Amino acid sequence: MAEITHNYTEDSIKSLDWREHIRLRPGMYIGKLGDGSSQDDGIYVLVKEIIDNSIDEHVMGFGSKIEITISEHRVEVRDYGRGIPLGKMIDCVSKINTGGKYDSGAFQKSVGLNGVGTKAVNALSTYFRVQSFRDGKTRLAEFERGILKMESKDTATTQKNGTLMIFEPDNTIFKHYHFIPQYLENQIWNYAFLNAGLTLIFNGKKYFSEKGLLDLLLRKTDADSLRYPIIHLKGDDIELALTHGNEYGEEYYSFVNGQYTTQGGTHLAAMREAVVDTIREVFKTKYEASDIRASIIGAISVRVQEPVFESQTKTKLGSLNMAPEGPSVRGYIGDFIKKHLDDYLRKHKDVADALEKRIKQSERERKEIAGIKKLANERAKKANLHNKKLRDCRIHYNDAKTDKNAEDRRFDSTLFITEGDSASGSITKSRDVQYQAVFSLRGKPLNCFGLTKKVVYENEEFNLLQHALDIEDGIENLRYNKIVIATDADVDGMHIRLLMLTFFLQFFPDVVKNGHLYILETPLFRVRNKKQTIYCYTDEERQKAIQKLGPKPEITRFKGLGEISPDEFGKFIGEDMRLEPIILHKDTSITKLLTYYMGKNTPERQRFIIDNLRVEKDLTTAETLPLEKAEVVEAD
Incomplete structure (x- = not known):
C-alpha cells in the first residue's frame, strides 16, 4: 500500500483578510444562513446589525427618528445621529475591530462592542453603500462583497447629520432568500418598545411606543385571556412586564441593551428565579415553581456595560456584572424584583388574588394528571429505546448545549411529521440522516381542541411525539429547531395539517410563537421533456413551465x-427546501382561532362555508393548451 503523506510546510499556513474570513465562515458572524423562512435566518441578522448602530446613537441621545426601507432584495437605513466621522467612515465599515464603541465615553451600554457587525454586512452583500452627513459635509463609499469600488470626496450638504447605509444581501450565500414582512415588523416593534421616544418609519409606516414592555405584552397577548392586568416595573437600567394567561407553557421576551436574546441567558434565569421566590414570600406558601410559572407571560430588559454574549449573534447573555465593579446581573435583577414585585402585589390585592388563583388552578391540573403522566412517561421511555414512529437523526438542536463547537449546526435539526407509511418511507429514504428525522402518524390524529393536557399522556401518539421533541417541560431542550408538517396537498392532508396545528397551539403554543x-x-x-425537468408548486408555475419547454411536454400530477420517488424527494427537502412558517399575527387569539376552525359546527363557520362555496372544474392541461402540445400522466 502506498504511503500517504501530507506536507505540513510554511505554504500550509494561510492568512485570510477580514473579508475572505467572513465570507468563508459566515456562520461565525451571523449564525445560520437560511432563505428567510426562519426568524433567526442571517438576512434578518444583517438588518439588525445595521439598525443596531442607529439605535446606539439614539441611546446616547442623538437622533429620535430612524427611517427603514426594505424591498425584495434591498435594505436602506437612515438615522439622524451624529454621523460617522468622515475621515474614519471607510475604516468603520471595512476594518475589523474598528469603531467608536471601544471608547466608553462615546458609547455606553451599546450592543456592538467587537467592531464586526457592519463589516459582516459589507462582506456578505453584493452591494453596500455608506454615506455620512456631518456638520454640513458628506462623504460616501460603495463596496461589492467587501471590496471598495467607489469613494467620494467631502462635499457640502444641507441634509441633517446622520448616516445612510444601503445593502443587498449576496444571493450566492443567501440562496433564494426572501424577507417575510411579519418577521421584519416584529424586529421593528421590538426596537420601538425598548426605546421610548424613538420613532421608526418602516416602509412608510410609523412605529412608536410610549409604555415600553407594557406595550410589548399588550401586542403579544390577547387581552381577554389575561388573568390580571399586566404588572409593569421600571428602574435604573431595568424594565419588567409580567402577567399570566390561560395557555400552557411559559412565554418570555428578554433583551440586553436592546438586543433580543432569543435564547435567554443570565438575566432571564434571574427573573424566573426571583419571581418564584417573591411570590412564595408574598403568599407565605411554598408553591411548586412549575405551578407559579405555568401560563406566565413576561418580558425583561436590562442595560449593562460591556455585555458578554455567548456568540457573535448575541442571542444568549453570559454571566457578568451590570458594570465594571458593579453588582452581578443575577443579584441586581433578583433584588429589584423581590422589592418592587413584592411592593406591587401587597398594594394591589386584586391582582395578587387573581395571580394566586391562577397558581392554584395550575396546581390542581398538575395533580390531576400526575398518575397518568407517570404511567405514560414510563411507556414512552420504553418506546424510546425502539420508537417505531420515529426515524431519528444523529445531530439534534439541543446538542449545542454539550458541544461548544456546534454553534453553526445546531440550527439544522429538522423533524418531519408525516402521514402514513408511504410518505414516511419516501422522506426516510431521501433525508439527510445527520440532521433530518421523521415521525410517522398512524392516520388522522385526535382533534384535541377543548381537551386538557391529560390527553397528551393518554394518547400514545401524542405522548411519543412530545417525548421525541422533548418539550414536556417547555422548549428549552427542544431537539429539533424545525418541526415540519409534511402532508398531502388534498382534503385529507389538509385535515391532518389542521389537527396537528391544533395540537401545538393547544398544548405547546411556545413552539409556534418561537418560530419552530x-x-x-x-x-x-x-x-x-428529454432535455429539462421543471417542478411546479402552483398551477401558474405549471403554465410557465409548459410555455418554456415547448410542444408536447410530459406533465405529471403528484x-x-x-x-414521489425517494430520489426526487431528496431535491425537495435539501438545500432548496420550501417551507411555509406558521406565524401568529398580533391580533390572533389562539382560543378564538381554534374555536372557529376546530370547535363544534359554529354558526359563523357554517355561514362562511355557505357564502364562499363554489364549484370549480378540474383544470387539466388540455384546457390550457391543445392536446397535441401536452401529454398528461399521473405519478406512478
Missing part, C-alpha cells in the same frame, strides 16, 4: 407524497 413550526411545500406537478 412549518408546513412543507412539495411540487404539485413535474413538467419535463397526488400524494408517497407517489
